[in-house]
Structures are given as structure tokens and as C-alpha cells.
Amino acid sequence: MNEVQCREYIDRMGYTGEIAHTPQCLNQLILAHLAAIPFENLDVCEDHLIPSLDVEDLFEKIIRHKRGGWCFELNKLFFELLKSCGFEVMTVAIRITWMKEQTAPLLHRATVVTLERKQYLCDVGYGGPGPKGLVELSNGEYEIQGEWYRVQMHPSYTDGTAVIEKQYHGAYHEMMRFENKKAEDADYAIMNFYCARSEQSFFSGKPVINLYTAEGNRSLIDQKLIIQKNGETVTKECHSEGEKREWLKEWFGIEKQSRE
Template sequence: MNEAQCREYLKRIGYTGEIARTPQCLDELILAHLAAIPFENLDACEDHLVPSLDEHVLFEKIIRHKRGGWCFELNKLFFELLKGCGFQVMPVAVRITWMREEPAALLHRATVVTLENRPYLCDVGYGGPGPKGVTPLTDGEYEIQGESYQIVTGQGETGDMVILKKCYHGEYHEMMRFQNQRAEDADYAIMNFFCARADDSFFASKPVINLYTKEGNRSLIDHTLSLQRQGEKVTEECHSEEEKKEWLKKYFGIEK
């Protein structure tokens, strides 16, 4: 991503600060991105498309046409922004294990950023329960935007393993795990195709839109809109396609 595109990207997410290769700057970039660009799967579930992962296509869709995307799109484009801004970045393939009993497949993309010789997790493509900021990849407990997370590292069968847990109702539950090693674009192409085409893919079967706000997560899943108002969760049901289009624009900034 060239310098002009980086500036356009930063304007899209409303980031006006200086770019410094520090955890604080990365944290601010993640928050700005999450508050401006929604997670959404409309290409796959409504238009029955396999979303393109080409950088130029993603830039046009997400930055210039003000759409969102799912993890393979959002974390790919954010990866290119960070690389264009001089950050040391590595893409990783992740197993999402949150509230699952059966083994999870590798079906998520995230980024490991090395800052001051320390690795950090950066993920702008998870949606609701994921950490809303930079996460140190060293053993310990961390508070991120008022939520508690735990990192556990160890040796897996094929290399260094990282496990991220989230505190839920007073107990830590595993959220994701991944090998701390580089994944390739070819790996994500397969995952992206599976999520868009598999009969049992959750994201290909119903609309899932999520945007982080100061009040909390804002989501539209299928026909149910969930908002945080004055600390309470409020839900509304959508009764028409026209109403859904209005909600997409009003609450998520999406125009299709």
C-alpha cells in the first residue's frame, strides 16, 4: 500500500494522529478501525459471491465505497496498511474456539505485529467478543477496553502455540488459538472459499454485521438488530428489506 493510499485509509477510519511504531499507536489504529469499518458478510450471504482478497479490490470496496468485510478482507487490508506504515507484521491462521466443544478448523485471519522486539496480536476482523485493542503475546492477564483476557503460550505439535482466553461470568474461556508462524495468501484463499460456499458455513447462511461503538457492540444478525443504550441491550426485529437497508445505512454506514 503506497503513501497516498495509507493517508486515504487513515482518513476513512478517522485517525488524525502521528504514526509511531509503538503499542499505543497500534492500539489507537485498531480502535479507530473497529469504530469506523463494520464486520459484514453481505457479499457471501446475500450476493452469493466468494469475496475477492485482492488488495486493490478490497481498497475500492472498503475504503472508497465504505463497505465492511469479514476477517479475510478486513485483516488483509489492515495488514497492508500497517506494512505501508512501516510496522513489522506477520499474518497468522487462527482456530476460533469460543464456546465450542468440537475441534475448530483454521478459519480466521489475524496479524502478529512485532514492536520493540515483542509480539502483539492485532485483529480487526473478529467482531463482537474479540479484544478491542492490541494484545501482548506473552503469558499473563490483560484488560482491554474494560474486558479481561488471558494469554497462554506453549509448544504445539508444529511450533509455538498461542492461546487467547476471555473472562466470561468470572471464568476464563478459550477464544482462539494459533501457531505463531506465518500463513500464506493461498491458505486464506481456501478458508475464504470454504466460508463463502460450504453448506454448513454460518457466515454464508445469514447476514452478520457488527460495529464497535463507545456504548458497546452494535449488531444485525439475520433480522435482529442489537444496540447498547445507556448500558442496556436493546433489540429490534426487521420486518422488510427496505427497513433493513435503512438500518444498514443508519447504524453501520453501509449502502448497497
């Protein structure tokens, strides 16, 4: 990613500060990204496409056309931005275990950044219950934007396994786990294809859009719009394709031509 593209990307996020190799700056970049660029799967569920993971294609879609994407798109582009800005980055493949009883497959991409001899998980492509900021990969409990997470690092024959839990109704529940080692783009290509084509994929059959805001959270799942703002929740049902297009533009900043 060249300097001009980095500037466009940063402007798209609405970030106005300096770029510094500090946890504070990285955390602000994550928050800016989450508040400006939505998680969305419209290419898959509406157009039945397998999203391109080519960096130039992602830049054109997400930055130039002001769309969103899912984890393989958003976290790849953010990875390229951080790398171009001089951060020490590594991509990791993750099992999302939130509220699952059976073993979850590797179907999520995120980034590990090393700063000041510490490692942090950066994830701008989870949506929903995912942590809204940096997660330090060190044993302990951490408050992130008013929510509590617990990290447990387990030694293994590789580079160690990280388990991240989230507090829900007073108890911790496992949210994700991953081996703290580099994953390859070839692996993500397979995951990306599976999530787009498998009938078992939560994202292949219905729209799932999510945008975090300073006041709360916005989501559109199938035909239901949920707006959480300052502790209050408003739910609306969509009655037409045109109404959904209006909601996509108003609440998520997405302008996509109707199929009607």
C-alpha cells in the same frame, strides 16, 4: 499500498494522530478501525459472491465505497496498511474455539506485529466477542477495554502455540488458538472459499454485521438488530428489506443497493 492509499485508509478510519511504531499508536489504530469499518458478510449471504482478496479490490470496496468485510478482507487490508507504514508484521491463521466443544478448523485471519521486541495480536476482523485492542503474546492476564483476557504461550515443534481465553461470567473460556508462525495467502483463499460456500459456515446463509463503538456494540444478525450503548441494550426486529437498508446506513454506515 501507496502513500495516497494509506492516507485515504487512515482518513476512512477517522484516525488523526501521528503514525508511530509504538503499542499505543497501534492500539489506537485498531480502535479507530473497529469503530469506523464494520464486520459484514453481505456479499456472501445476499449476492452469493466469493469475496475477492485482491488488495486493489479490497481497497475499492472497503475504503472507496465505505463497505465492511469479514476477517479475510479486513485483516488483509489492515495488514497491508501496517506494512506500508513500516510495522513489522506477520499474518497468522487461527482456530476460533469460542464456545465450541469440538476441534475448530483454521478459519480466521489475523496479524501479529512485533514492537519493541514484543509480539502483539492485532485483529480488526473478529467482531462480537473478539478483543477490542492489542493482545500481548506473553503469558498473563490482560484487561482490554474493560474485558479480561488470558494468554498462554505453549512451546511446540514449530514457533509455539498461542491460546487466548476470555473471561465470561467469572470464568475463563478459550476463545482462539494458533501457531505463532507465518500463514500463506493460498491458505486464506481456501478458507475464504469454504466460508462463502459451505452450508456449515455460520456466515454463508444470513447477514452478520457488527460495529464496535466507544459506547458499546451494534450488531445485525439475520433480522435482529441489537444496539448496546452505555450498558443498556435495545433489540429490534426487521420487517422489510427497505427497513434493513435504512438500518445498515444509520447504524453501520453501509449503503448497498436493495435487491427489491
